[in-house]
Structures are given as structure tokens and as C-alpha cells.
Amino acid sequence: MIPADFRPPVCKRTPMLLFFRKWLTSWPVLVLLSLVLIAFVVTGVKDPFGGPAGVAGGDVAKVGKSGISEAALLSQFDRTIKSARAQNPTLTAQAAAQEGGVGQVLEQMIGSTALEQYAAQLGISISDRAVDGQIADIEAFRVNGKFDQATFKRILAEQRISERELRTDLHGGLIRRQLLVPVAAAAQVPRGMAEPYAALLLERREGQIAMLPVSVVPAPAAPTDAQIKAFYEANKTRYTLPERRSFRYAMIDREAIAAGVSVSDSDINKYYEANREKFGGVETRRLAQVVVDDEAKAKAIVAAVRAGAPFARVAADKGGFSATDIALGVQSKAKFANATNAAVANAAFGIPVGAVTDPVKSDFGWHVVAVEAITPVNPNGVAAAKDEITATLRREKIETALADTVAQIEDGFSSGASFAELAKKFNLTVVAVPPMTADGRTMDNTSFIFAPGAEALLPKAFNADPADAGSVVELGEGAGKGQYAVLELGTIVPPTPAALDKIRPAVVAAWEAETRMKTLKTKVDAVLAAVAKGSTLGAALAANNLPAPQPIAGRRIDVAQQAQVPPPVQMFLGLPKGVAKSLAAPNGAGYFVMKVDSITPGDLATVPQLLDATRAQFAQLAPEELSGAFARAAEREVGVKRNPAALAAVTKRVLGEGNTPAQ
Numbered sequence: 001m002i003p004a005d006f007r008p009p010v011c012k013r014t015p016m017l018l019f020f021r022k023w024l025t026s027w028p029v030l031v032l033l034s035l036v037l038i039a040f041v042v043t044g045v046k047d048p049f050g051g052p053a054g055v056a057g058g059d060v061a062k063v064g065k066s067g068i069s070e071a072a073l074l075s076q077f078d079r080t081i082k083s084a085r086a087q088n089p090t091l092t093a094q095a096a097a098q099e100g101g102v103g104q105v106l107e108q109m110i111g112s113t114a115l116e117q118y119a120a121q122l123g124i125s126i127s128d129r130a131v132d133g134q135i136a137d138i139e140a141f142r143v144n145g146k147f148d149q150a151t152f153k154r155i156l157a158e159q160r161i162s163e164r165e166l167r168t169d170l171h172g173g174l175i176r177r178q179l180l181v182p183v184a185a186a187a188q189v190p191r192g193m194a195e196p197y198a199a200l201l202l203e204r205r206e207g208q209i210a211m212l213p214v215s216v217v218p219a220p221a222a223p224t225d226a227q228i229k230a231f232y233e234a235n236k237t238r239y240t241l242p243e244r245r246s247f248r249y250a251m252i253d254r255e256a257i258a259a260g261v262s263v264s265d266s267d268i269n270k271y272y273e274a275n276r277e278k279f280g281g282v283e284t285r286r287l288a289q290v291v292v293d294d295e296a297k298a299k300a301i302v303a304a305v306r307a308g309a310p311f312a313r314v315a316a317d318k319g320g321f322s323a324t325d326i327a328l329g330v331q332s333k334a335k336f337a338n339a340t341n342a343a344v345a346n347a348a349f350g351i352p353v354g355a356v357t358d359p360v361k362s363d364f365g366w367h368v369v370a371v372e373a374i375t376p377v378n379p380n381g382v383a384a385a386k387d388e389i390t391a392t393l394r395r396e397k398i399e400t401a402l403a404d405t406v407a408q409i410e411d412g413f414s415s416g417a418s419f420a421e422l423a424k425k426f427n428l429t430v431v432a433v434p435p436m437t438a439d440g441r442t443m444d445n446t447s448f449i450f451a452p453g454a455e456a457l458l459p460k461a462f463n464a465d466p467a468d469a470g471s472v473v474e475l476g477e478g479a480g481k482g483q484y485a486v487l488e489l490g491t492i493v494p495p496t497p498a499a500l501d502k503i504r505p506a507v508v509a510a511w512e513a514e515t516r517m518k519t520l521k522t523k524v525d526a527v528l529a530a531v532a533k534g535s536t537l538g539a540a541l542a543a544n545n546l547p548a549p550q551p552i553a554g555r556r557i558d559v560a561q562q563a564q565v566p567p568p569v570q571m572f573l574g575l576p577k578g579v580a581k582s583l584a585a586p587n588g589a590g591y592f593v594m595k596v597d598s599i600t601p602g603d604l605a606t607v608p609q610l611l612d613a614t615r616a617q618f619a620q621l622a623p624e625e626l627s628g629a630f631a632r633a634a635e636r637e638v639g640v641k642r643n644p645a646a647l648a649a650v651t652k653r654v655l656g657e658g659n660t661p662a663q
Contacts, residue, residue, distance in 0.1 A: 090439035202602025280378030298359035495656030
């Protein structure tokens with residue numbers, strides 16, 4: 001039986017690469033901006049921070065008539081990494097670059113630029129008003145549900161993005177959406193396309209696998225100093241420590257601010273008077289009314305009700321009003337006068353429950369009002385509401401005082417005050433954090449413990465601009481929401497290779513492991529060559545003094561529900577019959593050698609529901625595939641030239657191997 005939530009297997013990638021790729025596989029690319037996702041794809045025509053295009057070092061790609069400069073690629077890669085750290089603080093630029101992240105960012109920049117240029121050729125354009133709408137819909141720019149210009153400017157300033165840059169990015173995103181949404185929506189998956197794949201899931205394979213640990217070959221002779229030095233130089237990236245940042249912070253103590261807040265009786269009375277209706281300080285009435293344009297008709301309604309007929313029935317019979325039409329709900333006299341006029345309100349509040357008013361004229365016509373219920377004034381007045389009002393005012397005053405403190409500190413930084421001066425002025429406790437990696441390691445065996453909640457400052461420190469004297473940052477969502485700290489960057493230690501004399505034992509061990517792997521690889525190649533000439537796998541392994549193989553059998557569907565399918569199993573399920581292949585084990589642990597001896601085709605008739613499950617899976621993947629294909633077609637249409645040497649140079653700079661490592 002196929003599980004209801006069955007999903008056919010997909011290609012597996014390393015966890016780091018999977019995390020990084022999720023920032024890069026949407027059309028248009030989405031990049032985290034503070035608390036909101038906005039469309040942000042650099043076109044590559046110029047540096048996203050306003051710098052010139054085509055800087056020294058050459059373009060990494062040319063899309064149509066536009067060049068993507070090294071500076072633009074580095075800036076976009078840096079921005080993508082900083083944004084991704086909001087969800088994964090352990091992500092480093094070096095780790096992403098090692099797994100091809102720089103190239104992925106470049107391909108997205110190429111695809112985005114090509115789509116925009118192709119749209120221009122087709123005459124597709126986006127109005128400024130449409131971009132205005134996109135900006136107004138961004139939740140981070142809204143206060144009380146409405147777009148707030150001051151908040152908009154503040155967030156852009158914090159993110160160091162100009163309004164022009166934001167508008168350009170959103171404009172490009174809307175153009176790409178116009179092109180790609182119709183393409184993705186048209187995705188269809190024919191039955192014939194899914195059948196071969198579904199049958200492949202049921203295919204049964206039988207064969208052999210040999211697990212060959214590196215220990216099956218003898219350890220090499222002790223290396224010379226020259227060998228170790230050469231190995232270290234060839235693998236220097238492996239021994240490069242990631243970027244570390246030291247910083248100081250001081251928590252803005254909400255509790256200390258709250259201790260200085262008081263609520264006076266005058267404050268309470270003033271609030272009560274401004275909100276009497278909320279606290280029962282005024283009489284309220286539940287009312288119903290009809291409004292007609294003829295006084296005679298209004299008088300007839302009054303007469304019928306006073307003769308004993310229900311108000312709702314009379315309103316329906318004589319005016320065609322429904323129960324919803326006549327219901328006014330609970331009203332105060334002032335509120336009702338505001339909606340009608342003083343004469344109508346005086347009449348409605350001058351009769352008892354169950355009575356109706358005489359017809360009263362307003363600009364809307366003749367009113368007849370019925371009183372359904374009366375809630376008298378709360379006799380206890382402000383005393384009954386004192387606790388609630390005190391809590392409300394105290395909360396508001398604390399938030400106001402906190403906001404004032406934050407604003408004063410920010411103004412202090414703007415005026416040139418130092419971190420130390422402001423910490424002293426506002427009586428803040430300063431905490432010094434030693435040089436630390438983005439994932440919280442000090443790298444020198446020193447221990448450091450953040451105050452509760454302050455660990456959220458670590459990604460803030462790695463996103464901070466070294467040029468800033470200091471800043472006020474909010475710790476974030478959840479427990480940190482509404483908590484602020486003052487932050488000042490200290491020393492920034494770029495990615496630096498560890499000194500050979502300090503890590504020599506580790507380098508020697510790595511050299512020995514790699515040497516043994518090379519020896520084992522020679523034996524494995526000999527085994528594969530022998531099998532290719534007709535030898536059995538067992539005989540070829542024995543001839544090279546290697547362990548005997550073990551039987552292995554299975555179907556793709558047997559592992560389809562596993563979150564992680566071992567690489568040897570993946571390879572075995574893809575091998576042709578009679579072919580032997582090898583696969584290196586992770587971390588230089590050895591090799592797997594496997595061979596498929598027989599393949600029995602799958603029969604869909606035995607599991608008919610599998611075809612529907614496969615088509616459903618394809619239907620989810622088809623829009624992304626079609627969008628990607630459309631983007632590649634746009635690239636061919638406008639013309640793309642890539643510069644692999646320039647891309648390699650940018651990647652080396654990110655890895656710390658160039659003259660100007662990325663920070």
C-alpha cells in the first residue's frame with residue numbers, strides 16, 4: 001500500500017547547500033529585509049549600493065548590453081548571506097562559497113537581468129503607481145495597518161537602501177512576475193510523462209557492495225617537513241579560521257525605565273473623562289430606527305407602534321426595512337447626535353425602554369427611534385475603572401519612555417557621541433564580547449556567556465557596518481520583541497589561515513589520511529578495471545587484498561520516504577546492469593564499490609495509485625521547472641557571456657584567498 005503522503009524521491013544535497021539554495025531558487029529572488037520579505041534582485045547594471053559598474057577586474061558576465069561587475073556580485077552575495085543569517089546564524093560566506101554559492105547568486109542575477117531585458121523587448125512596463133502599491137503593502141512599513149512614511153524612511157536607512165534602489169528592485173520584480181506567473185500557471189503533467197518514472201520506482205535491483213575503510217591499507221612512512229608544508233599550502237582553505245567579530249553591548253533595561261514611571265490621579269481622571277463611554281461613565285441605549293422621507297409616513301409608523309404592533313414588523317410593513325436595516329446597536333447620546341443631530345438624540349434619550357419617539361427631522365429625513373434597552377451610568381465612576389486605567393497608562397508611559405530613550409541614544413550617535421559616553425549618560429551596563437564567529441565560537445578556547453536574550457545580538461553584530469560608531473538594535477521577535485540594546489563593533493578578524501606550527505599534528509593526520517586514501521583509490525581503480533574486463537567483483541577485490549562484497553537489493557520506492565538516503569544507495573539505484581562503480585565515503589573514511597547484477601522492471605498494475613501520486617508530485621515541480629526554462633530562453637534571446645576566470649576570482653576573495661576578502 002502506498003502511503004497517502006507519498007512523495008517520489010528527489011535529488012539530495014548537503015544541508016548547508018540546501019539552506020543556502022532556498023534563498024536563490026525563487027523567481028523573483030526574495031531577500032529578507034528586516035522583518036519583511038521584499039522583491040530584491042540586483043540587475044547587475046550597477047553596484048546595488050550606488051557604486052559604478054564595470055570596476056577594475058572586469059565583468060563576471062554580460063547580459064545583453066548590461067555587464068554584471070565583480071563589485072555588484074560581491075555586494076549581492078554579501079547581502080544574501082546577511083539576510084540568510086537571520087534564520088541561520090551559523091551560515092558563513094566562506095561555507096556558502098565553498099559549495100558554489102557565489103556562482104548561484106551570479107546565475108540568479110543573470111536570469112533576472114535577462115528576464116527584465118526580454119520584457120523590455122516585448123514592451124512590458126510597470127507604472128510608478130504599481131510600485132507605490134507594492135511599497136504600501138509591505139508590512140514592515142505599516143503602523144496600525146497603514147503605510148507610515150517615517151517608518152519607511154527609518155527602515156531604509158537601517159538597511160542602507162535608498163528609495164530609488166528599492167523602487168528599482170520592486171519594479172524589476174513586478175516585470176518578472178508578469179512574465180513568469182502565466183508560464184507557471186500553464187504547467188500540466190500528462191499521464192504518459194509520469195508513467196515511466198512511477199514504474200521506475202517499483203524496479204527491483206540486486207547486486208553487491210563492498211565497504212572499504214581506509215584502514216585496509218597500511219599507514220605510510222612518516223612525512224618530511226617539506227611534504228607537510230606542501231600539503232598545508234595546497235589545503236590552506238581547509239585550515240582557515242572564519243571571520244570573527246568582537247563587540248560591546250549594553251542592554252536598555254526596560255525594568256529600570258518602568259521603575260521610574262508613575263501614574264497620577266490627575267492622569268487617571270483625564271483618561272477617564274476622555275473615555276467615559278468605555279468605562280460606563282455615560283448612559284448608553286440600544287436603539288432601532290427608521291428614516292423616511294415623508295412626515296405622514298413617519299407619523300403612521302409611530303401610531304402603529306404605539307397601538308401595540310412590534311417596531312420591527314411596522315418598519316417592514318410600512319417602510320420595507322429589514323431587522324438589519326433598523327438595528328443601531330448600543331449608542332451614547334453624543335455618539336448618536338454625531339450620526340444624526342441633537343434633536344434626534346434628545347428625543348431618543350428622553351423616552352423610556354419600549355417607547356418610540358415622535359417623528360424628528362434631520363438632513364436625512366424623518367426619524368422614528370425605538371429604545372430597546374438602557375444601561376445607566378456606573379455609579380462608582382472613575383473608582384471602578386482606576387485599576388484598568390492605571391495599567392493602561394503605565395504600559396503606555398513605559399513604551400513612550402523606552403522609545404524616548406532609544407531616540408535620545410540614536411540622536412547621540414548622530415551628534416558624534418561615543419558608545420562609552422552614551423552608556424555612562426544613560427547608566428547602562430557594558431558587556432564586552434571577545435572575537436567570535438557567526439555561530440558563537442571564540443576559536444581560542446575562551447568561554448563567554450551572553451546575558452539571557454542577548455545572544456540575539458550575534459547576528460546583529462555580523463550585519464553591522466564597521467563604519468558605524470554604534471547603533472541601537474531591537475533583539476527581535478519572540479522573547480526579544482520590544483527589548484533593545486546599544487551595540488558597538490570592535491575588532492573584525494578576517495578569515496585567517498591558522499599557523500602551521502600550531503596545528504601541525506592535525507595537518508600530519510590529514511596528510512596521512514589523504515595518502516592512505518590515494519593508495520586505496522589505486523586499488524579500487526584496479527578492481528573496477530578488472531570487473532570491466534569480465535572479472536567478478538568478489539574475485540577482483542580478492543586479487544587486490546580487499547574485503548569481500550556483501551549482497552544488496554532494493555527498490556527506489558523502499559527509500560522514497562526516507563529524509564536522507566545514503567549516497568551509496570542512491571548510486572546503486574542509478575547504476576546500469578553489469579557496471580561497477582566506486583564512491584568515496586565522507587571525510588576520507590574509505591570507499592564503497594558496488595555492482596548491479598540484475599534489474600527486474602516495475603509493474604504499475606500492482607500499485608495503480610502510485611501513478612496519481614507521481615503526477616501530483618510532478619505538478620508541484622512543473623511551475624518551477626517551466627519558469628527556469630523560460631528564464632534560460634530569455635538568456636538565449638538577449639545573449640549572455642560568462643567570465644569563469646572573473647567568477648573564480650570573486651569566489652577566492654570571499655574565501656579569503658584574494659587581496660580583499662569579503663567581510
